[in-house]
Amino acid sequence: MQKLITAAALALGFYTTAATAQPSLDTDEQKTLYALGVVLGGNIEQFSLTADELAIVAAGFDHGALGKELEVDMQTYGPLIQVLANERATAAAAVEKQASAAFLAQMSGEAGAQTMDSGVVYIPVTEGSGANPLATDSVSVHYHGTLRDGSVFDSSVQRGEPISFELEGVIPCWTEGVQKMQVGGKAKLVCPADTAYGDTGQGPIPGGAALVFEVELLGIE
Numbered sequence: 001m002q003k004l005i006t007a008a009a010l011a012l013g014f015y016t017t018a019a020t021a022q023p024s025l026d027t028d029e030q031k032t033l034y035a036l037g038v039v040l041g042g043n044i045e046q047f048s049l050t051a052d053e054l055a056i057v058a059a060g061f062d063h064g065a066l067g068k069e070l071e072v073d074m075q076t077y078g079p080l081i082q083v084l085a086n087e088r089a090t091a092a093a094a095v096e097k098q099a100s101a102a103f104l105a106q107m108s109g110e111a112g113a114q115t116m117d118s119g120v121v122y123i124p125v126t127e128g129s130g131a132n133p134l135a136t137d138s139v140s141v142h143y144h145g146t147l148r149d150g151s152v153f154d155s156s157v158q159r160g161e162p163i164s165f166e167l168e169g170v171i172p173c174w175t176e177g178v179q180k181m182q183v184g185g186k187a188k189l190v191c192p193a194d195t196a197y198g199d200t201g202q203g204p205i206p207g208g209a210a211l212v213f214e215v216e217l218l219g220i221e
Helices: 002-011 028-043 051-066 080-107 172-178
Strands: 121-126 138-147 152-155 163-166 186-191 211-220
Touching (some): 080 121, 080 186, 172 211
Antiparallel strands (some): 121 186, 138 152, 138 163, 186 211
16 A cells, blocks of 8 residues: 555655655646646645645545545545545644734734734824724725735735725724724734634635734725
């Protein structure tokens, strides 16, 4: 069985305990096949597989792709894939939430920072003027969103296009934080996961992640 797993892993270009050669990527077809592998790998990134686990997945891939005899009953174990995904996601979110809690505590110590009952940390950068928006208002803003390590996951600033939205229709961190701003003002909103995308995350945002938004309130519509 181990030989079969190792052979499948090598066929898919994975690294096992022995080093493998870089596959040839000389033609467009070879590069496209490599791109297919990248897409397939990205689809299982959420499982946070070890090298040994990846080798087992490679064996299943090999058997399924080539129509070989399967080693397990798919009616029994197929439905357990989602169970495993949920378990891995929950474990990863717990680790991320612990790291995010330390990050939130650090950010709450910045000059001028205000920590709200929800855990959102509001840090004024530039004072605006005029009225504060209400939760029922629509606003126009520029924003720059990063993870706690500084990685950018979304930014209207980088796109060069502000956005407009109803404050009641966005994540709670924004609904609460933007109401503290005045037009022309800038602030940093540090959002606990419970006020953003929770334990499931979204897109490049991992489950349990605290988020940082640098927001400029351009207008109340």
